[in-house]
Structure formats: structure tokens, C-alpha cells
Amino acid sequence: MRNSMKIVSVAAILGIGSLWAETIPIKAVELTQESTEAEQTDVEDNINKANSKISKLQEEQAKASQEVEKLNNAISGTLQQINEKNQQTEEAKSKIETLQKEISEITGRIEKRNGLLKDRARSFQENGGEVSYIDVIFDAKSFTDFVDRAGAVAVIMEADRDLLEKHETDKNSLEKTQSELEAQLLSLEAMLAELEKLKEDLNLKKEEQNRIIGQLQESEKAVKAEVLSLEKERIILVNKKTEIENKKLTEQKNQSIADAQNNQNGQGSAGTVSESPKVAQANGNGSFIWPTIGGVITTYQGMRWGSFHKGIDIARPADYSILAADSGKVTFAGWKNGYGNTIVIEHNNGYKTQYSHMDSLNVNAGEAVSQGSKIGIMGSTGFSTGIHLDFEVYYNGKLLNPMDVLPGR
Incomplete structure (x- = not known):
């Protein structure tokens, strides 16, 4: 009640x-x-x-x-x-x-x-x-x-x-x-x-x-x-x-x-007062930050439930905001099969990151985003058993282990 x-x-x-x-x-x-x-x-x-x-x-x-x-x-x-x-x-x-x-x-x-x-x-x-x-x-x-x-x-x-x-x-x-x-x-x-x-x-x-x-x-x-x-x-x-x-x-x-x-x-x-909007940096610097504010890794990359889990799952953060791991351009923002609400960012340096199962999206395809900018809210959409972020990283089309590119905590 x-x-x-x-x-x-x-x-x-x-x-x-x-x-x-x-x-x-x-x-x-x-x-x-x-x-x-x-x-x-x-x-x-x-x-x-x-x-x-x-x-x-x-x-x-x-x-x-x-x-x-x-x-x-x-x-x-x-x-x-x-x-x-x-x-x-x-x-x-x-x-x-x-x-x-x-x-x-x-x-x-x-x-x-x-x-x-x-x-x-x-x-x-x-x-x-x-x-x-x-x-x-x-x-x-x-x-x-x-x-x-x-x-x-x-x-x-x-x-x-x-x-x-x-x-x-x-x-x-x-x-x-x-x-x-x-x-x-x-x-x-x-x-x-x-x-x-x-x-x-x-x-x-x-x-x-x-x-x-x-x-x-x-x-x-x-x-x-x-x-x-x-x-x-x-x-x-x-x-x-x-x-x-x-x-x-x-x-x-x-x-x-x-x-x-x-x-x-x-x-x-x-005179008149004018403000030039800050344009997001479209090119990443290749140095990633964590896409969540705190949280714990509940699943690492590897075999799970009879299939290969491509990314890492992060849950129970201090804040449910999802952040861009690096600057780049949003190439996809919407529903993606079992991933639910998903955002894909091309960092224009060979790297690409994917953020899935989000509750809501704050950006649209075609937008430029800066590293650390809020792109959405963590959720449990798609094939999900609880609120978390599924984070995947690619380089020149090849799947990478996110733990290899994220900084230590």
C-alpha cells in the first residue's frame, strides 16, 4: 500500500x-x-x-x-x-x-x-x-x-x-x-x-x-x-x-x-545576449570511462545459460543514469530484439559501444554525444531478469571484452 x-x-x-x-x-x-x-x-x-x-x-x-x-x-x-x-x-x-x-x-x-x-x-x-x-x-x-x-x-x-x-x-x-x-x-x-x-x-x-x-x-x-x-x-x-x-x-x-x-x-x-550551444565532441579519444555511476558486475563475458554472453552486466549502481563511455555519434537508438531499449555509439576511431535493456533513452540516432554525457536510464527491458545494463564493446567490427578497455575500479 x-x-x-x-x-x-x-x-x-x-x-x-x-x-x-x-x-x-x-x-x-x-x-x-x-x-x-x-x-x-x-x-x-x-x-x-x-x-x-x-x-x-x-x-x-x-x-x-x-x-x-x-x-x-x-x-x-x-x-x-x-x-x-x-x-x-x-x-x-x-x-x-x-x-x-x-x-x-x-x-x-x-x-x-x-x-x-x-x-x-x-x-x-x-x-x-x-x-x-x-x-x-x-x-x-x-x-x-x-x-x-x-x-x-x-x-x-x-x-x-x-x-x-x-x-x-x-x-x-x-x-x-x-x-x-x-x-x-x-x-x-x-x-x-x-x-x-x-x-x-x-x-x-x-x-x-x-x-x-x-x-x-x-x-x-x-x-x-x-x-x-x-x-x-x-x-x-x-x-x-x-x-x-x-x-x-x-x-x-x-x-x-x-x-x-x-x-x-x-x-x-x-547589444543582444546570445549563447552558442556546446557542440559534443563526435570523435572518441580511445580512453573509456565506466558507463554507470558505481554498481557491481553481476555477469562477465563468457558462456551463460548455454550461449555466449557478449558483454558485461552491471547492476545496483548509485545512480541509474547511463553514461557515454566515450565521445562519438549515436548510430542506433531504439528497440533491438532481446536487448530491449538499446543505444549504439560509433566513436569514429574504430571503437563502437552498445548499451542495452535501458528503461528510457535520452538521445536519438544521429546525435553527437560527449564522454560522460547521460544517454539514458538503466532498466529491465527486453530479455532481462532484473534492472541492469548490458555493455558491449567492438573494435573494427570485432567483439572485445569490456574489461580489457574499461579503467580499473
Whole structure:
């Protein structure tokens, strides 16, 4: 709202300016100039504040992006752990399955051996122990044969008991191992559940950071639009300030002429006062000056966005006036494709300079200009992403790097 009021006030000033014609009192011009300068200062303060806000938003975006990078690393590490635990879980399940088969086989052998022992015991009870021994004695050919046969039976029965005990030990050992593996499996499944929960939490945090980055980018976009609006307002005020200064000079000139005429009339002189206009030097001296009052180079000559950038871009100057880098003759002043409002100056010494994306032009084709004279106002016309000057230099038709001919700063 504040910016809108300022633009209206500037427009009002411009409208009133057309009524002043050539008879504005110098004091009124000075008051208007002070008011315009105050408005310009206010706009510049707002631009600086907005640029500071943009810098802060960009810093916050950088921090949020770093946080997203950390979360991505954490998610990657968590996924690796999940894969490892899944592999360990599958291995544990496979071992448990193998153990269950071994336990089943041992259990079957034990049951089979138990059955044989039971059959032998039942046979021993049915026939009676003495009958068995008598059978052995009668069948034996000698006492020594009897002892050998009795010992063999005892050995067989002892071997059966040893085998059963070994089977039982193996079975208990396998069951213990199975129990341990099942406990390990439960632990792995619990860890997997925790890791899955951690991954879910990290993804939620990542989504939140991305949402914050999106909001910051939207805020930055809005502030940049505000800066662009303020820059345009500043150009209007710079133009108005220039117009006021010109009117002030005109009034001072008219006042001087009137005073001279009054002095001549008072002295009875019949002479007339005349002023020869200063003719601009049409030939350059080959020693260039910067085409802007201050500012920073935002883009140098070279590849940019897949194409060759022929000149240098200068933005954020102390004053938006564009100056002739050297004396010469304007050979072009108008709209030029993607360059927007453009001025081309031939310096009549082999050099040619081009000034593009200007908001307004102060000279016409065919005019002679002096080095340092104001030829236009910086702007953002044509294919442009912001207020700046695109400055190009040629010598005998060959493109040069402007940094090679401009003086050092």
C-alpha cells in the first residue's frame, strides 16, 4: 500500500510538472527536488531492507538444504541397517529350519531305538532271566563260550544305552541352539521394527524441511517482486530528479539572461545576449570511462545459460543514469530484439559501444554525444531478469571484452 501511494505521488508530480512549463520559480523547483530526493531515499532504504530480507531467506534455505542432506544421509544409513538386519533374520530363520529338521531326525532315531529296547525288555520279562541264561548255557559249547556270549549281550545292551544317551544329548543341544536362535530372531525383528519407525520419522522430517524450503522460496520470490517494483519506482524518481534539475538549470539560465538584459537596458546598450550551444565532441579519444555511476558486475563475458554472453552486466549502481563511455555519434537508438531499449555509439576511431535493456533513452540516432554525457536510464527491458545494463564493446567490427578497455575500479 505504501509503495502504491508513492507511485501515485510520483505520477502526480510528473503530471503537475507539465503545467510548470518554463516559468517555475527556482525556490519551488528546489522544494520539489528535496521532496523527490526524500522519496528516493525512502525507496532506497526499502530496497536495502528487502535485499537484506532476501539474503536472510537465502541463508535459511541453505540451512534447511543442509538439514535435508543430513536427513538423506541418515535415511541411507538406516536403510543399510534394515537390509543387514533383514539378511541376518533370513539367515536365522534358515538355521532354525535346519535345526528343526535335525531335531526331528534325532527324535525319530531315539523313538526307534526305544522301541527296540522295549521289545528286548519285554522278551526278557516274558521268558525270564534264568531261561535266557540257561538257553545261553545250553547253546554254549563250553564255559568259556558261555562267558563270551553273556559278555557280548551285555556289551550290546550297554551300547544301546550309550547311543540313546548320545541321541538325548544331541537333541537337548539342538533344542538349546534353536531356542537361542529364536531369541535372536525375536531381537532382530524388534530391531527391524525400530529401524522402520526411525526411517518413517526421518522421512517425515525430510518432508517438513522440504515444505519449509518451499515456503522460503515463495517468500524470496515475493520479496524479489517487491524489490523489482521498488527499483522501477526508483527509476521514476531518478527521472523526475533529472527533470527537476534540468528545469532548475533552465530557470537559472533564464534568470541570468533576464538579469543581463536588465543590466544592458539600464546601461542603454543596444547589444543582444546570445549563447552558442556546446557542440559534443563526435570523435572518441580511445580512453573509456565506466558507463554507470558505481554498481557491481553481476555477469562477465563468457558462456551463460548455454550461449555466449557478449558483454558485461552491471547492476545496483548509485545512480541509474547511463553514461557515454566515450565521445562519438549515436548510430542506433531504439528497440533491438532481446536487448530491449538499446543505444549504439560509433566513436569514429574504430571503437563502437552498445548499451542495452535501458528503461528510457535520452538521445536519438544521429546525435553527437560527449564522454560522460547521460544517454539514458538503466532498466529491465527486453530479455532481462532484473534492472541492469548490458555493455558491449567492438573494435573494427570485432567483439572485445569490456574489461580489457574499461579503467580499473
